[in-house]
Amino acid sequence: MSTKLLDTNTPIIPLSECRRFITDCLLSVGAPKSNAEALADLLVEADYRGHYSHGMNRVEMYLSEIQNGICKTDAVPEILKESPATAWVDGHSGLGVIVGNFCMDLAIQKAQKVGVGFVVCKGSNHYGIAGKYALQAMEKGLIGLSFTNTSPAVAPTRTRQAALGTNPLSLAAPGLNGDSFCLDMATSAVALGKIEMKKRTNSEIPAQWWDSQTGALHPLGGSEENSSYKGYGLAALVEIFCGILGGGAYGPNIRIMGNFDRLADLGHCFIAIDPTCFAPGFEARLSDLMSSLRNMPSVDKEKPVLVPGDSERLHMEAVDKAGGVRYVEDQMEACRRVAQTLKIKPLTPLKQ
Amino acid sequence: MSTKLLDTNTPIIPLSECRRFITDCLLSVGAPKSNAEALADLLVEADYRGHYSHGMNRVEMYLSEIQNGICKTDAVPEILKESPATAWVDGHSGLGVIVGNFCMDLAIQKAQKVGVGFVVCKGSNHYGIAGKYALQAMEKGLIGLSFTNTSPAVAPTRTRQAALGTNPLSLAAPGLNGDSFCLDMATSAVALGKIEMKKRTNSEIPAQWWDSQTGALHPLGGSEENSSYKGYGLAALVEIFCGILGGGAYGPNIRIMGNFDRLADLGHCFIAIDPTCFAPGFEARLSDLMSSLRNMPSVDKEKPVLVPGDSERLHMEAVDKAGGVRYVEDQMEACRRVAQTLKIKPLTPLKQ
Numbered sequence: 001m002s003t004k005l006l007d008t009n010t011p012i013i014p015l016s017e018c019r020r021f022i023t024d025c026l027l028s029v030g031a032p033k034s035n036a037e038a039l040a041d042l043l044v045e046a047d048y049r050g051h052y053s054h055g056m057n058r059v060e061m062y063l064s065e066i067q068n069g070i071c072k073t074d075a076v077p078e079i080l081k082e083s084p085a086t087a088w089v090d091g092h093s094g095l096g097v098i099v100g101n102f103c104m105d106l107a108i109q110k111a112q113k114v115g116v117g118f119v120v121c122k123g124s125n126h127y128g129i130a131g132k133y134a135l136q137a138m139e140k141g142l143i144g145l146s147f148t149n150t151s152p153a154v155a156p157t158r159t160r161q162a163a164l165g166t167n168p169l170s171l172a173a174p175g176l177n178g179d180s181f182c183l184d185m186a187t188s189a190v191a192l193g194k195i196e197m198k199k200r201t202n203s204e205i206p207a208q209w210w211d212s213q214t215g216a217l218h219p220l221g222g223s224e225e226n227s228s229y230k231g232y233g234l235a236a237l238v239e240i241f242c243g244i245l246g247g248g249a250y251g252p253n254i255r256i257m258g259n260f261d262r263l264a265d266l267g268h269c270f271i272a273i274d275p276t277c278f279a280p281g282f283e284a285r286l287s288d289l290m291s292s293l294r295n296m297p298s299v300d301k302e303k304p305v306l307v308p309g310d311s312e313r314l315h316m317e318a319v320d321k322a323g324g325v326r327y328v329e330d331q332m333e334a335c336r337r338v339a340q341t342l343k344i345k346p347l348t349p350l351k352q
Numbered sequence: 353m354s355t356k357l358l359d360t361n362t363p364i365i366p367l368s369e370c371r372r373f374i375t376d377c378l379l380s381v382g383a384p385k386s387n388a389e390a391l392a393d394l395l396v397e398a399d400y401r402g403h404y405s406h407g408m409n410r411v412e413m414y415l416s417e418i419q420n421g422i423c424k425t426d427a428v429p430e431i432l433k434e435s436p437a438t439a440w441v442d443g444h445s446g447l448g449v450i451v452g453n454f455c456m457d458l459a460i461q462k463a464q465k466v467g468v469g470f471v472v473c474k475g476s477n478h479y480g481i482a483g484k485y486a487l488q489a490m491e492k493g494l495i496g497l498s499f500t501n502t503s504p505a506v507a508p509t510r511t512r513q514a515a516l517g518t519n520p521l522s523l524a525a526p527g528l529n530g531d532s533f534c535l536d537m538a539t540s541a542v543a544l545g546k547i548e549m550k551k552r553t554n555s556e557i558p559a560q561w562w563d564s565q566t567g568a569l570h571p572l573g574g575s576e577e578n579s580s581y582k583g584y585g586l587a588a589l590v591e592i593f594c595g596i597l598g599g600g601a602y603g604p605n606i607r608i609m610g611n612f613d614r615l616a617d618l619g620h621c622f623i624a625i626d627p628t629c630f631a632p633g634f635e636a637r638l639s640d641l642m643s644s645l646r647n648m649p650s651v652d653k654e655k656p657v658l659v660p661g662d663s664e665r666l667h668m669e670a671v672d673k674a675g676g677v678r679y680v681e682d683q684m685e686a687c688r689r690v691a692q693t694l695k696i697k698p699l700t701p702l703k704q
Contacts, residue, residue: 085437086467086629115438118468120630143592158657159648171589173596181592183585190579208560208578222578226560227542230572233535233660234586236641237523240495240533244525244638247631251641277438278472279599286596289588289603296511305510308585 004318006052006326011349014324018044018056021335024344025059029066031073035098042097042128047325050315051184053193054129056331060338061257062095062126068260071095071125077102084114088246089121093263096127096148104133104146104270111142111272120241122248124266126150131184131312134172137272138180143173145271149242149250151257154188155216157229162216163252166191167238172309173275175287182309187234188217242267323350356670358404358678363701366676370396370408373687376696377411381418383425387450394449394480399677402667403536405545406481408683412690413609414447414478420612423447423477429454436466440598441473445615448479448500456485456498456622463494463624472593474600476618478502483536483664486524489624490532495525497623501594501602503609506540507568509581514568515604518543519590524661525627527639534661539586540569594619675702 005012019040026036039062047055065071075094079087087106091099103119110117127133130146137144150165166186173181190209195217198205205212208222220231243250246267255262275282296305319325327335332347339346357364371392378388391414399407417423427446431439439458443451455471462469479485482498489496502517518538525533542561547569550557557564560574572583595602598619607614627634648657671677679687684699691698 081629083467083626083629084465086626088630114466115435116468116470118625122631143597156645156648156657158650158652158655160651161648163645163648171592173592181588183589185579185582185585187582189573206577208574220579220582221541221572222560222574225558226574226578227537227572229658229660230537230539233537236533236645236660237535239641240523240525240638244634244641245495245625245627245630247633247637250637252644273470273597274435274438275597277433277435278440278597279474281599282596285599285602286592289591289596292604293508293515293588296508296513296515298510299512300510303510305508306581308581308588 005322006328008326008328010326010329010332012322012324012326013347013349015044015048015319017348018047018325021344021347022056022059025063025338025342026073028342028344029063029073031066031095035073035095038097038101039095042132045132046129048316048319049129049131049312051129052327053191056327056335058126058128060334063338065125065260065264070260070263077121079106085110085116085118087119089119091121091124093123093125096125096266096268099124100127100133100146100268100270101136103268104136104144104272107270107272108137108140108142111137111274112140115274115277117270117272119270120246120267122246122265122267123263124248124268125264126266127268129184130168130170131172131182133270134170134184135182138172138174138182141174141275143171143273143275146170147238147241147269149239149254149267151254152252153192153217154219154232154235155211155214156232157219157224160211160214160216162214164232164235164239165254166217167235167242169234169238173286174283175290176283179287179290180309181286181290181307182312184308187220187231187238189220189222189228189231190217192217241269245269357674358680360678360680362678362681362684364674364676364678365699365701367396367400367671369700370399370677373696373699374408374411377415377690377694378425380694380696381415381425383418383447387425387447390449390453391447394484397484398481400668400671401481401483401664403481405543408679408687410478410480412686415690417477417612417616422612422615429473431458437462437468437470439471441471443473443476445475445477448477448618448620451476452479452485452498452620452622453488455620456488456496456624459622459624460489460492460494463489463626464492467626467629469622469624471622472598472619474598474617474619475615476600476620477616478618479620481536482520482522483524483534485622486522486536487534490524490526490534493526493627495523495625495627498522499590499593499621501591501606501619503606504604505544505569506571506584506587507563507566508584509571509576512563512566512568514566516584516587516591517606518569519587519594521586521590525638526635527642528635531639531642532661533638533642533659534664536660539572539583539590541572541574541580541583542569544569593621597621
């Protein structure tokens, strides 16, 4: 995460062009137009927010899941069971974003009627950044939460073997005058992308991040002495909300990413909560808490105290100012390759 | 947490006697009998589960809050606002356990009717171990969650000053044949009790645990490099569910423990979820996941891989076998002092 664009010499690409490119990719492998656009919106939002690992970087993975029949771009999610505050949904192996948008819309409707909506699905695929769905509820004035299980990558405390995913969770809530809180975090010590970055720069990987012997990530906390059982417990909490409640794949049974021998059958959980069901003045209190935190004396004057969502906000401002995003050369090359293979118009930078 | 009783030469005290003693303490300061017994049950459950910091250790604190008028032992919680899935409650400065039991009962009733119950209160006091209330829902076959804000003790990432509490969260869920999952964790790197233990034994306190300059705890993660902003974000998530939704005290505005100049006005949040609203077979899947985790190869054969709740289960077995708990001499002395002051029957060990 950065408060400026990626430090690379590649040209600026407008977000609308990123969206056009991803939509074209999806159309060329047979996705219905509205579903192609929904996936483009999701991936572009990730890049816009500075979560580059979850944006354009994922296009090849999504294409290959579609081409290998793991992900059905025209699947329609189905409600299997429903109560006033809950729903259980089958994603029928559709695009994660289609399943996610469907489920969060449902959670929002339920929250608007009975105060809370709690929706769990099975039969889904990668759904991108967890924050996307939490923000969807926030835009309606609600508190939104979103959770997903993922392929095994994290070793529980006391073992070296991966058994749970990085299992992210997100909470977004509205403050005053368009301000907001948006926590979007993996429950592992660090995201896989941070390990890759250290490798790319030949830097030493901190022992608190992973087990260098097996490559499994440590849960948040890093070591048992530093309470990694809490990060492990949180990963399990996310799994209970996703695979265990939803009845899809869970824990060590989830396929390893990039294997096409079976469906992903991922589970997600979406919660919407109407703050007007509780004490009046929610937004004002949240804004007051956020400004208390932001105004605290920081250890390093160059690094102010932030609240969750501030890094993303700063990154979005930088993108707006620059007129688009920058990708590393490796990513630009991947986009050229994809354009050639799929015979679509290449990703075209802003005219300088 | 330990799989055996405390390593001390003090005598065994049966749990029933701990309960009798705490009830007598509360009755002598004017608490109604049922409220005295509810607090005794809460504190004895903490000791039984091995969370000694939250059991008998807290009796003097509770007594002094009652004697100083901060905590009203006869207060009756009141529902201020209600929807099918939610309730907002005023604890009227009652005992945390009375407010907590009331709110979780309400959440359970709502979950049984509409699938989810989400109850938030203000105007409460310390409610003991978060796990107590999550387990209350679990005993009805539901998933239970509980959250509370607490006095400022944790420094957000990038500052040395405390602004948020250790803000614990708990999730309990039923497995097969009486097995269960129970995560009960502070969102700080460690609990304050662990710092006290290191001081008592003159051991060095790990830098990942606290800021030695101000004494503020680090959030889970320990340092920015090790993702302490995630632990900080989780503490803020808990505060959003408690003080910000509930409209009581929040964040840096919460009084420092032991100050009697104003009411605690703590907020808690209680969620109950009916797993039968989702995929059939929840308990079987949870048990299957837990046995996969427990059977993983451990780094140290003496330390098997556990799931959240196993440490407590092992401790409870040790208590049952011994016929009671053991307290450190310091605690025994405190109990003698309390008995003398309040003129009640002293804590009486098991006859050997």
